[in-house]
Amino acid sequence: MRSKLFVPASRPELFAKAMQGAADAISFDLEDAVEESRKASARGTLRQYLSTPEASAAGKTLIVRINAIDTPHFADDVTACAQDGLHMLNLPKVEDPDAVRQLAAMLDALERERGIAAPIGILANIESPRGLRHAAQIALAHPRVRGLQLGFGDLFGPLGISQRETSALQAVRLQVRLAAGEAGIEAYDGAFVDIADPEGFTVDAKSAFALGFAGKSCIHPTQVALANDAFRPSQEEVDHALRVVAAAKEALNEGVGAFKVDGKLVDGPFITRAEKLAELGRALGMA
CATH class of the missing domain: 3.20.20.60 (Phosphoenolpyruvate-binding domains)
Incomplete structure (x- = not known):
C-alpha cells in the first residue's frame, strides 16, 4: 500500500x-x-x-x-x-x-x-x-x-x-x-x-x-x-535482493550461515530484508 x-x-x-x-x-x-x-x-x-x-x-x-x-x-x-x-x-x-x-x-x-x-x-x-x-x-x-x-x-x-x-x-x-x-x-x-x-x-x-x-x-x-x-525500490536493489535470496538457499543447503553477494557480507537479518524486497519487487512486476 x-x-x-x-x-x-x-x-x-x-x-x-x-x-x-x-x-x-x-x-x-x-x-x-x-x-x-x-x-x-x-x-x-x-x-x-x-x-x-x-x-x-x-x-x-x-x-x-x-x-x-x-x-x-x-x-x-x-x-x-x-x-x-x-x-x-x-x-x-x-x-x-x-x-x-x-x-x-x-x-x-x-x-x-x-x-x-x-x-x-x-x-x-x-x-x-x-x-x-x-x-x-x-x-x-x-x-x-x-x-x-x-x-x-x-x-x-x-x-x-x-x-x-x-x-x-x-x-x-x-x-x-x-x-x-x-x-x-x-x-x-x-x-x-x-x-x-x-x-x-x-x-x-x-x-x-x-x-x-x-x-x-x-x-x-x-x-x-x-x-x-x-516507495518503489530501485531495479538494482530488487536484483540484488533476488541474488541474495537465491544465494541464501544454496548456503542453507551447504550449512553456511554467512556468505558474500556482490562483495557484501550477508547473514540472517540481511536475508530477511532481501526476502521482503524481493517480494515487493515481484508484486511491482520488477522481478
Whole structure:
C-alpha cells in the first residue's frame, strides 16, 4: 500500500474517479474531511456505495477513516461501514490499546451478525504524544491491527513543531516504525499538506521509505504517482535482493550461515530484508 488517497465521504461525485486512479488504496474519510452537520448523510452515502459492485470490483484496498472513539459518531460509523469488501477501518487519535480492543469487539459482533467472511483490519493512527508513547502496545493490542499510521498535523500542531522539521519527523517516524516492527506490521507515513510542492512531497516520502515505511497518505490525486514512485525500490536493489535470496538457499543447503553477494557480507537479518524486497519487487512486476 504505497499510496493511500483520502476521499471525503461527503463527495460521492469523486468516488468513481478515485477508484479508477493509480492509488493502491482509497481511504473514504468520515472524520476531518466531513463537516459536523453532514456526517450522518455522508455515512449513509458511503454505506450504500461500499455495497455496490463498482466498489468491490475496483481491485483497491478499501479503507474508511471513521471518527474517533470518544465522539458521538464512532459507533454509527462502525455499524454503517462494516460490510463485505471493506479491508480496514482507520481509527484516528488512538491513545491506548483499549480503544483498539473496543473496536475489534464491535467488529467481531458485526461480522458474526452479517456473515462477513474476511476479517476487517484496523489501521491505528498515532497522532498525540500519549499515542506515540503507547505505540507498541497499540500495535500489539489485537490481531486485527494491520498497520500504524502517523498523523503529523494533530501530533505536531499543538506542540508548535513545524511539519518541515526533519529532525522531528525522522525521530517520530523511527519510533513508530520500531513499534510496528515489534508487532510484525507495517508503518504508514502521514500526509504532506503542501499540494503545490511536489518536490517537497518526494523528499518527505523518500525520508519515510528510508526508515522502512511502506507507504504514505495522499490528500490530492497529484500526490499518488509521487508516492508510488517514492516507495518503489530501485531495479538494482530488487536484483540484488533476488541474488541474495537465491544465494541464501544454496548456503542453507551447504550449512553456511554467512556468505558474500556482490562483495557484501550477508547473514540472517540481511536475508530477511532481501526476502521482503524481493517480494515487493515481484508484486511491482520488477522481478
